[in-house]
Structures are given as C-alpha cells and as structure tokens.
Amino acid sequence: MTREEIIKTGDVVYRKPELLNDTPMHYCPGCPHGVVHKLVAEVIDEMGMRDKTIAVSPVGCSVFAYRYIDVDWEEAAHGRAPALASAIKRLWPDRLVFTYQGDGDLACIGTAETIHALNRSENITIIFINNAIYGMTGGQMAPTTLLGQKTVTCPYGREVALHGYPLKIADIAAILPGTCYVTRQTVDTVPAIRKAKAAIRKAFDYSMQGKGSNLVEIVSTCNSGWKLSPEKSFEWMRENMVPFYPLGDLKDTGKE
Amino acid sequence: MAKMHGAVVVDVERCKGCNLCVAACPQKVLELTPKTVNTKGYHYSQPVKEELCIGCASCAIVCPDGCITVYRKKEE
Numbered sequence: 653m654t655r656e657e658i659i660k661t662g663d664v665v666y667r668k669p670e671l672l673n674d675t676p677m678h679y680c681p682g683c684p685h686g687v688v689h690k691l692v693a694e695v696i697d698e699m700g701m702r703d704k705t706i707a708v709s710p711v712g713c714s715v716f717a718y719r720y721i722d723v724d725w726e727e728a729a730h731g732r733a734p735a736l737a738s739a740i741k742r743l744w745p746d747r748l749v750f751t752y753q754g755d756g757d758l759a760c761i762g763t764a765e766t767i768h769a770l771n772r773s774e775n776i777t778i779i780f781i782n783n784a785i786y787g788m789t790g791g792q793m794a795p796t797t798l799l800g801q802k803t804v805t806c807p808y809g810r811e812v813a814l815h816g817y818p819l820k821i822a823d824i825a826a827i828l829p830g831t832c833y834v835t836r837q838t839v840d841t842v843p844a845i846r847k848a849k850a851a852i853r854k855a856f857d858y859s860m861q862g863k864g865s866n867l868v869e870i871v872s873t874c875n876s877g878w879k880l881s882p883e884k885s886f887e888w889m890r891e892n893m894v895p896f897y898p899l900g901d902l903k904d905t906g907k908e
Numbered sequence: 909m910a911k912m913h914g915a916v917v918v919d920v921e922r923c924k925g926c927n928l929c930v931a932a933c934p935q936k937v938l939e940l941t942p943k944t945v946n947t948k949g950y951h952y953s954q955p956v957k958e959e960l961c962i963g964c965a966s967c968a969i970v971c972p973d974g975c976i977t978v979y980r981k982k983e984e
Binding site for chain 2: 653655657658659661662663664665666667668669672674676677679680681682683684685686687690841842845846881882883
C-alpha cells in the first residue's frame with residue numbers, strides 16, 4: 653500500500669482541530685501552550701459550544717491566545733482575568749466562560765482575583781499553565797519557581813531566606829469551599845495529554861452545570877527560559893516539578 | 909490481526925522543528941531534515957521510514973503547533 657493510497661482512501665486519525673485557526677503560533681518551538689490550545693479547541697468542539705464560548709486571555713506568553721482559537725475572547729488587565737470572567741459569566745449564564753493564565757499572571761499579580769473568584773464559587777474554569785518561570789519577559793523568578801532552581805533573577809538558585817517558598821495555587825484552591833473541581837495535570841506524553849483533555853472537559857461540564865469554580869493546573873515547561881531542549885525540559889519537569897507539584901485530582905465535589 | 913498502515917502529512921511551513929514528534933513516535937518513522945529548512949529557517953519533521961507507520965497519531969497528539977495530519981488504513 654503506498655502513501656498516496658492511504659491518504660486518499662484511509663481514515664483521518666488526527667487532524668488539527670478546526671477551531672484552531674491557521675495563524676502561526678508565536679510560541680517557542682516545543683512550548684506546551686500549543687498542546688493545551690489544541691485540547692481546549694477540541695473540548696469546545698466536542699461540547700458543541702463553538703458559538704457559546706467566551707474566553708479571557710491573560711498577560712504573559714499566552715496573551716495572544718485570542719489569535720489562535722476561534723471563539724469570543726476578551727483581553728484582561730494583568731492578573732484580572734478571573735474578575736472579568738466572573739462578570740461575563742454573571743451576565744451570560746448560558747455561556748461557557750474560562751480564563752487561560754500562566755503562573756506570572758495567576759499566581760503573582762492576580763493572586764487576589766484568582767482566590768476570590770474561586771471562593772465566590774463563580775461558575776467559571778481557570779486553566780493555569782505553571783512553568784515555574786516568567787517566560788515572556790526572559791526567564792525571571794516566579795512565585796512558583798522551585799527551591800534551588802536557577803533563573804536570571806536568582807542565578808544561584810532560589811533560597812528560602814531570600815525569596816521565600818514556592819506557591820502551590822492548586823493546593824490553596826482545593827481547601828476553598830467555593831471550588832468544585834481542582835486538578836493538576838501535565839502534557840508531556842500521549843496518555844498525560846489524554847488525561848489533561850478529560851480534566852478540561854470535566855471542568856467545563858461542571859461550570860456549565862453550575863456546580864462551582866474549577867481550576868485545571870497544567871504543570872508545564874519553558875524550554876527557552878530553562879535553557880533546555882523541548883525533550884530535556886520535559887525530563888527536567890518530570891524529575892523536579894512533578895515531585896513538588898504532584899499530579900492528579902485534588903478535589904472533585906461535582907460527582908455527588 | 910489485520911495490519912494497519914499509516915501515513916503522516918506534516919505541514920512543513922507550520923513546523924518549528926521542536927523534535928517532540930520524533931521522540932514520541934514508537935516506530936521511529938519521523939526525523940528532522942538534516943539540511944533543508946522551511947521559510948522560517950527551522951529544520952522540519954518528515955517521515956523517513958514511511959512503511960513502518962501504524963497510524964497511532966502519537967506524533968500529531970504531542971505536536972504543539974498542530975502541524976501533523978495522520979491517516980490510517982487497514983490492510984485487506
């Protein structure tokens with residue numbers, strides 16, 4: 653069987669989701685943002701919410717997320733995406749509303765908005781990409797940077813005495829009574845990507861059923877900021893990030 | 909068991925040569941081009957051992973830029 657025959661007569665096993673448009677992504681080669689964009693686009697398509705989704709993009713690497721996924725977007729001021737999403741969801745209760753934020757946006761400048769929106773039990777989903785560094789501005793230390801991790805602003809490694817401890821946002825969210833579903837996933841391998849997609853689907857479903865606020869944390873990499881190749885950065889993530897940010901569901905009260 | 913044949917089509921201009929698909933392929937079908945580059949200057953991914961492809965779509969699932977389309981056909 654030749655290649656042309658398979659292409660002509662075979663089934664399509666995988667194709668870029670239709671909601672993801674042809675604009676070339678500005679992300680660095682191997683950046684997990686692209687994978688998460690694909691998952692979000694696939695889930696929205698599968699839910700049939702293409703015309704009923706309003707997303708909020710953050711400030712950070714994913715600031716241009718509105719260019720790539722063809723749904724309605726609003727751009728929030730730095731860190732204020734959960735506040736904007738709360739307003740949108742209250743005005744349009746039948747819409748699927750989610751924010752897409754990185755760790756600099758969500759865990760640093762937007763901590764107050766994030767925690768209060770989650771605790772108010774707003775029916776929104778927050779997708780949180782945690783790569784332990786400020787990627788867009790050149791690899792500075794973030795609140796989620798691991799102890800001992802070297803960045804351009806802590807070249808000798810993060811120290812407790814000088815910089816304090818890394819912030820575990822998902823663990824904080826899990827103890828808030830307003831949250832419905834809090835999970836931590838990653839996108840390094842095919843099974844992990846499938847699990848992350850199921851988690852995003854579950855969070856979107858819960859937010860549409862009005863069960864409360866949902867947080868999906870994706871433990872991610874920043875190969876440019878970490879100065880590693882895409883494959884090596886996934887290895888580094890598995891060795892260093894995953895033990896500190898353990899994967900799995902932290903809270904799921906939507907089942908009852 | 910019927911044998912599955914797959915075919916991988918890479919959107920060459922969209923590819924950034926991150927090598928994740930090459931690492932994810934269980935059959936080692938894909939490789940980055942050693943000498944040629946696309947208009948952005950990246951060495952892009954191309955199927956070199958096409959006959960080994962089983963159409964599992966691992967490469968397409970891990971591709972951050974959605975450059976890969978995978979086709980599959982059962983051998984009659």
